[in-house]
Amino acid sequence: MPRRAPSHRARSAAASSDSSLPRSDPDLQPRLGEKLSILFRIEGDPDHPYSEVVGLLQRVAVNDAGARTLAVCRRDGSVVEVAEADVIRLKFIPIRSGGPFRAPPSWGSD
Numbered sequence: 001m002p003r004r005a006p007s008h009r010a011r012s013a014a015a016s017s018d019s020s021l022p023r024s025d026p027d028l029q030p031r032l033g034e035k036l037s038i039l040f041r042i043e044g045d046p047d048h049p050y051s052e053v054v055g056l057l058q059r060v061a062v063n064d065a066g067a068r069t070l071a072v073c074r075r076d077g078s079v080v081e082v083a084e085a086d087v088i089r090l091k092f093i094p095i096r097s098g099g100p101f102r103a104p105p106s107w108g109s110d
Contacts, residue, residue: 077106
């Protein structure tokens with residue numbers, strides 16, 4: 001049997017969340033402002049059933065039925081809202097240590 005290279009554990013919100021929480025229900029409130037990538041389902045185009053958004057987690061909203069919506073702010077300043085039920089993969093992206101944080105120009109200057 002050929003040797004296999006060692007594999008690393010997946011780095012995702014579900015894998016790094018508190019083990020007392022269900023895998024499908026990680027607490028995202030403490031992670032607001034962190035950079036992440038979300039792969040999610042979209043409807044209306046059978047040839048392209050998925051989309052991805054990369055940006056900063058801006059808000060986690062809960063409606064009356066208890067369903068959560070994640071708001072992600074892209075680099076260009078646009079905000080994409082994704083229903084948690086449509087999320088296929090959610091992965092937090094480590095921050096580079098290349099210097100201080102620079103807000104995108106679309107955020108405006110103070």
